[in-house]
Amino acid sequence: MLAVSLFVIGVILVIIEMFTLTFVLLWIGIASIIASIVEYFNHSFFLTFGTFFISAIVLWLSTKRFAKRVSSSKSIKNxxxxxxxxxxxxxxxxxxxxxxxxxxxxxxxxxxxxxxxxxxxxxxxxxxxxxxxxxxx
Structure with missing residues (x-):
């Protein structure tokens, strides 16, 4: 049941992110989805929480590099x-x-x-x- 809840929360956060465009909710949503997969296969609360925490931090720290790569694309002069x-x-x-x-x-x-x-x-x-x-x- 926890796996399904984490997955639903992750999908909802990714959908909300489409309206905010800050990447914060996107990374938390993806971390929640990853944690739901771990919970589905292994019913360890500590492993699920650790997976969520580590993946959220790694994704959040990669935001700067990701944003720099996205923003370095050619801008259109208008x-x-x-x-x-x-x-x-x-x-x-x-x-x-x-x-x-x-x-x-x-x-x-x-x-x-x-x-x-x-x-x-x-x-x-x-x-x-x-x-x-x-x-x-």
């Missing part, structure tokens, strides 16, 4: 930061400053600033975005 590295075409150049102008990107007009003189219809690459200005080369 919004204005997706423009960094893209080639755009200069639409207009300022009369007073030939290193400044505008470019139409996806239908929106963006102010651009370059480190050299730019010309209309020249292709330039976006280096960074600061505020609403695209810095290009």
């Amino acid at each position: 919004g204005v930061f997706a423009l960094v590295g893209k080639e755009i075409v200069v639409t207009t150049v300022s009369d007073q400053d030939t290193t400044a102008g505008t470019s139409k990107v996806y239908g929106d007009e963006w102010p651009i600033k370059a480190n050299h003189s730019i010309r209309v219809n020249e292709k330039v690459k976006v280096l960074r975005v600061e505020g609403t200005t695209l810095y290009v080369e």
Whole structure:
């Protein structure tokens, strides 16, 4: 009966973890499921408790390494930061400053600033975005 209870508690904790995303309940739930398997085959309370305790601690300590591996995956650039590295075409150049102008990107007009003189219809690459200005080369 203890094995079934531990298994049910473990499954419930894993389901709750899906809503919290902290990994704490996940590890306790998995440790509970492992302990239920040990209890099913060997009816020793001390062995079951020891298995639960050790597996919970080992899983919890491995969280940092696991989270680092999961978070080290490539992040998707979105919004204005997706423009960094893209080639755009200069639409207009300022009369007073030939290193400044505008470019139409996806239908929106963006102010651009370059480190050299730019010309209309020249292709330039976006280096960074600061505020609403695209810095290009």
